Structure formats: structure tokens, C-alpha cells
Amino acid sequence: MLDKTKEDTGPSHDALRDEVRALMEREGLTQRHVAEESGIAYGTLTPYMGGTYQGNLARVAGDLQRWLETRRERSRTAAVLPAEPDFVLTPTAEEISGTLSFAQAAQDFAVIVGGAGIGKTRSIKHYAKRASNVWVLTAEDSMKKPSSLLSVLAEDLDVSERRNAFLSRAISSRLRGTGGLVVVDEAQHLSTEAFDQLRTTVLDVGECGVVAAGNESMLARLQGSADKRAQGFAQLHSRVGMRKVQSGAKIKDVCLILAAWGITDAQSIALLKAIARKPGxxxxxxxxxxxxxxxxxxxxxxxxxxxxxxxxxxLSSQQIDA
Known part of the structure; x- marks a missing residue:
């Protein structure tokens, strides 16, 4: 009778293991990385790579081969895709940086409002890299409740307290005296209550600057309307020490970024400028x-x-109005 285990641990599996090990060494991957990316249980991959796995070897080998091919295809695509230029300090980026700097230095509340794709997030990340004690959170629908917002903020600040009753106080104590800045990107997702909790915990008690960055819907709510929920936001509006509002990309921003890409063809530039005027x-x-x-x-x-x-x-069914 044929020894199935001996057959399946033959040269083809050895070659596959060698290929996986070579890629791991080349790209600095661990077996846990490979397990996560390939969808193979770590407890299965480890004995397979060690040549001691007694289960369905063909199935594991097939999963690994698919993972290797996926990596190869990704590498081929990446090889022909140009990398984006390094951060470009556009006029908009300078203004956003100035708003962030003000809020941090003055320990005040600032607002950055802009349409999608004008460079808010990249500018915020760039500022956070070069300034000390800047913490950036990206809001989402799951953070509407004040307790959820505080939990995420506590994690970013390495605050160990997890009891809701003491969490706000622990965060305030962590921030006080740091001269820091808490930035909430995509802040339009926050509820009025979460926004007010942020103001109390970070700005008032924590004595730390706060910046809320979001889209135009956040501005409308901050300015208030007949809507009761918006009126709650309007109460926060009087606390704003500085605001930066911009609906779309500036033409000088576009020109500087096109230059950073190295694009000089006049017709291409005209089309790309028209695209930059569209949403996104x-x-x-x-x-x-x-x-x-x-x-x-x-x-x-x-x-x-x-x-x-x-x-x-x-990418789009719309016409380009150059």
C-alpha cells in the first residue's frame, strides 16, 4: 500500500517550502504574516513548514501556491504603477498646517472643513510626523457614542484605564502638561454628544488643543440650523478659535502636484486640472x-x-470638461 504521508512530503513540498522561506527572508515576513495573508491557520502552517504536518498536505500546498501567485501578481502590478511623489507642501497644506499649529500652541479648538480629496488627511499626517505629541484619530460610525470615542482615544494614548466612569479623567490626566494636540479626522461621523465629550475631556480638562477635520456636512451642523441635533453642534461653534474652510482643490495645489509628478504635456495637464475640479x-x-x-x-x-x-x-462615466 502506498504511504500517502511519505508521498505528500516529497520533493514538490520541499520546493514549495524553500520558495516560501526565500520570500519570507527577502521581504522580512514571519510565519504568522504568511498564515494571515494565505488564510492558513498558524497551527497548520507551522508544522507544514517544518515537514511534520500529518493533515491534508495537498490542501495546504494549494493554499500556499495561490498565496505565492497572488504575491507575484501584486509585485508585477506594483512594478508598473508609479509611486506617488513625496508630500508636496501646497498652499492648502500650508494653511492646514497653520491651523493645526495654532490649535496646539494656543490649546484651542480649531476646525478644518474641506471637500473630499483636497489633501486634508495627508496634511494632517505630515504635521503629526514633524510635531511632538500629536495624536490623530479617524472617526467612524462606531464612534458616535462618547464612550466609544474615549475608548479609541485611550488606546492611542496608551491609557490603561478601561472603566468608563474613570476613562475621561484618565485621558485628561494623560494629556495635561503635554502641550499636545488631538486631531479627529472624518469628524462628521461624531455625534453631538461625542463632540461635546471630546471638548470636555481634551480641551477643557486636559488643557490640550483639539482639531476636528471633516466635510461640509460637519460645518453645516456646527453653524446650526432648525434641526435640534444641529443646534447642539452650534453650541460648540462659539468655542472654535480658528477654522479653515475650503470646498475644492486650489489651482496652485494642482499645478505643484502635477510638477511633482513630472508631467509636462500641456494637453494632459489641461485634462488633469479638469479632473481635479471634480469630486475627489x-x-x-x-x-x-x-x-x-x-x-x-x-x-x-x-x-x-x-x-x-x-x-x-x-474610472468614471462622466465627461471631462477641460
């Missing part, structure tokens, strides 16, 4: 540039009007 602004423009470069099989500097048009057609 600079973010969508960058996607078009990367896709156009892939379609051209060239760097961003070499794309033409035709490449931009093809890329846009794959």
Missing part, C-alpha cells in the same frame, strides 16, 4: 495618473492626453 479632487487625479502610467507602460512624465482619457474612462 487631488485624490482622483492621482488615481488617474497612476492608471494612465500603467496603461502607457511608462512613467507619469511620459503619459499623453490619450492615456489620461483612457484612464478616466475606466
Amino acid at each position: 479632487a487631488l485624490r482622483v487625479m492621482a488615481k488617474v495618473i497612476r492608471l494612465a502610467s500603467m496603461l502607457a507602460g511608462a512613467s507619469a512624465a511620459d503619459i499623453t492626453k490619450a492615456h489620461v482619457e483612457r484612464a478616466w474612462a475606466q
Whole structure:
């Protein structure tokens, strides 16, 4: 009778293990990384890689081969996609940085409101990298309750207290005296109660600057309306020490970023400027540039009007009004 275990641990499995080990060493991966990416249980992958697994070897090998092919395909795609330029200090980025700096230095409440894709998040991350004691949270629907917001903030601040009754006080104590800044990106997701908790815990008791960054819906709520919920936000509006409001990308922002990409073709530039005026602004423009470069099989500097048009057609059904 054929020894199934001996057959399945033969040369093909050895070669597969060697290929996986080589990739792990080349990319600095651990077996746990491989297990997570491949969907193979860590307790299965470890004995398989050690040559001692007694289960369904063919199934594990198939999963590993699919994972390797996925990695290879990803590498092939990445090789033809140009990397985005390093952070570009546009006029908008400078203004956002100034707002963040004010809130931190003055220990005040500031608001940054802008349309999608104008560079809010990248500018915030850039500021956080070069300034001390800046904590950035990205709000989501699950953080509407004040307790949920405080739990996320406590984790970012390495506050060990987990009892709700003492959490706000522990966060305030952690922040006080740091001269720091708490930035909440996508703050339009916060409820009035969560916003008020942020103000109390961080600004009033923690004596730490706060910046809320979000879209135009947040501004409308802050300014107030007949809506009762919006009126609750309006009570916070009087606490705003500085605000930056911008609906779309500035033309100078667009020009500086196109220059950073190395794009000089006049027709391509005209189309990309028109794309930057659409919803999504600079973010969508960058996607078009990367896709156009892939379609051209060239760097961003070499794309033409035709490449931009093809890329846009794959991303949107709208016409480009150049």
C-alpha cells in the first residue's frame, strides 16, 4: 500500500517550502504574516513548514501556491504603477498646517472643513510626523457614542484605564502638561454628544488643543440650523478659535502636484486640472495618473492626453470638461 504521508512530503513540498522561506527572508515576513495573508491557520502552517504536518498536505500546498501567485501578481502590478511623489507642501497644506499649529500652541479648538480629496488627511499626517505629541484619530460610525470615542482615544494614548466612569479623567490626566494636540479626522461621523465629550475631556480638562477635520456636512451642523441635533453642534461653534474652510482643490495645489509628478504635456495637464475640479479632487487625479502610467507602460512624465482619457474612462462615466 502506498504511504500517502511519505508521498505528500516529497520533493514538490520541499520546493514549495524553500520558495516560501526565500520570500519570507527577502521581504522580512514571519510565519504568522504568511498564515494571515494565505488564510492558513498558524497551527497548520507551522508544522507544514517544518515537514511534520500529518493533515491534508495537498490542501495546504494549494493554499500556499495561490498565496505565492497572488504575491507575484501584486509585485508585477506594483512594478508598473508609479509611486506617488513625496508630500508636496501646497498652499492648502500650508494653511492646514497653520491651523493645526495654532490649535496646539494656543490649546484651542480649531476646525478644518474641506471637500473630499483636497489633501486634508495627508496634511494632517505630515504635521503629526514633524510635531511632538500629536495624536490623530479617524472617526467612524462606531464612534458616535462618547464612550466609544474615549475608548479609541485611550488606546492611542496608551491609557490603561478601561472603566468608563474613570476613562475621561484618565485621558485628561494623560494629556495635561503635554502641550499636545488631538486631531479627529472624518469628524462628521461624531455625534453631538461625542463632540461635546471630546471638548470636555481634551480641551477643557486636559488643557490640550483639539482639531476636528471633516466635510461640509460637519460645518453645516456646527453653524446650526432648525434641526435640534444641529443646534447642539452650534453650541460648540462659539468655542472654535480658528477654522479653515475650503470646498475644492486650489489651482496652485494642482499645478505643484502635477510638477511633482513630472508631467509636462500641456494637453494632459489641461485634462488633469479638469479632473481635479471634480469630486475627489487631488485624490482622483492621482488615481488617474497612476492608471494612465500603467496603461502607457511608462512613467507619469511620459503619459499623453490619450492615456489620461483612457484612464478616466475606466474610472468614471462622466465627461471631462477641460
